[in-house]
Amino acid sequence: xxxxxxxxxxxxxxxxxxxxxxxxxxxxxxxxxxxxxxxxxxxxxxxxxxxxxxxxxxxxxxxxxxxxxxxxxxxxxxxxxxxxxxxxxxxxxxxxxxxxxxxxxxxxxxxxxxxxxxxxxxxxxxxxxxxxxxxxxxxxxxxxxxxxxxxxxxxxxxxxxxxxxxxxxxxxxxxxxxxxxxxxxxxxxxxxxxxxxxxxxxxxxxxxxxxxxxxxxxxxxxxxxxxxxxxxxxxxxxxxxxxxxxxxxxxxxxxx
Numbered sequence: 001x002x003x004x005x006x007x008x009x010x011x012x013x014x015x016x017x018x019x020x021x022x023x024x025x026x027x028x029x030x031x032x033x034x035x036x037x038x039x040x041x042x043x044x045x046x047x048x049x050x051x052x053x054x055x056x057x058x059x060x061x062x063x064x065x066x067x068x069x070x071x072x073x074x075x076x077x078x079x080x081x082x083x084x085x086x087x088x089x090x091x092x093x094x095x096x097x098x099x100x101x102x103x104x105x106x107x108x109x110x111x112x113x114x115x116x117x118x119x120x121x122x123x124x125x126x127x128x129x130x131x132x133x134x135x136x137x138x139x140x141x142x143x144x145x146x147x148x149x150x151x152x153x154x155x156x157x158x159x160x161x162x163x164x165x166x167x168x169x170x171x172x173x174x175x176x177x178x179x180x181x182x183x184x185x186x187x188x189x190x191x192x193x194x195x196x197x198x199x200x201x202x203x204x205x206x207x208x209x210x211x212x213x214x215x216x217x218x219x220x221x222x223x224x225x226x227x228x229x230x231x232x233x234x235x236x237x238x239x240x241x242x243x244x245x246x247x248x249x250x251x252x253x254x255x256x
Contacts, residue, residue, distance in 0.1 A: 025077070035061030038111035039200050041103075041156040045149035045246065048227035052203045052213040052243035053236075059207045062232040067225075079131045082171055086129050086178075087116060095119050105160045108200035114157055118167075126166040128154045137172040137179065146170075146181045148248060154183055155193040192249045199246045206241060214239035 036058035043049035090096040097117040104111055116127040130150050132140065140146065146168045154166045166183040183189075206213055215233070217223050224230055 029066040031063050031065050033062065034064050035059070038104075038109040039204075041110060041112045041153045044156070044196070044200075045152045045248075047223045048229070049149075050246045051216060051223065051227070052199075052206065052245065053215060053233060053239065054227060054229055055200075055203050056207045056213055057229045057232050057236060059204070062229055064228040065231060066228060078173070082131050082173075083115065083129050086169070086171060090116060090118065097124060103157050103160055108197060108204050110156065110160065110200070112153075112157065114161075120167075123165065124163070126154065126158055126161060126163045127169055128157070128166070129169050129171070131171045131173050134172060134174045137170055137174075137177070140170055140181065141179050144181060146183070151183065152193070152196060152248070155185075155189055156196065158183070158185065159193050159197070188249065195249065196246065202243060206243060211240040212236060213241055213243040216245045 036055070039055065040049070048054045087096065087099045091099075095118045097119050098114075099116045101114050101117070102111070103114050114126065115129045118125045118127050128150065130147070136147075150168055154168060158164070158166050164185045168181045168183060170179040170181070171177070172179075203213070215238075219230075219234065224233070227233065
């Protein structure tokens, strides 16, 4: 009689192998004490990055909990490798002027890294590289719309570097297809990015004055659950002042 236990044991062994590999993606992502000195444009319009209370606590310093699972860890690593590969292709094509350069601003304090500056049609073009899953990529390809967080990030960089033109370059993770979405400064974008800078100044001033912003979300909200300072926030107290979460302008006012 055939031993039916062997396939089951082999399956369990291979599942254990997969779990062991996946553990490597998060092996270096444990809790760490950190104190933010500046706002990060790559974070400012994503989930907890829109929360004034998060930035206050980040400026105070605390234990950041990394909530990324193995899939998220692999996804971030893949994004980094895609950036490097696309930047190399730009360099080999002869259009790359600079890559991974520091972008700094004093008031409000901002620090980030720009992806690329390209030589395109006789002008210097500021570019940000993003990766997207098939469905998201096809939506951006069909509509020509960039993701909100990506758009405000490049607009912040454009304001600091005094650039009127930029481009968001998306790569389809499934097949490496590229999509370029131009970003050209207009009145709507100027109002939006100026509003964002004023919001950051308000949040920074609250921290300087030691006035903790009150919570804008329920503790069981998706934003709070994914926040790296959720435990610090829970222990910080009710708060002293109300600062609305950062939001874009009314899209009906857009001139795009």
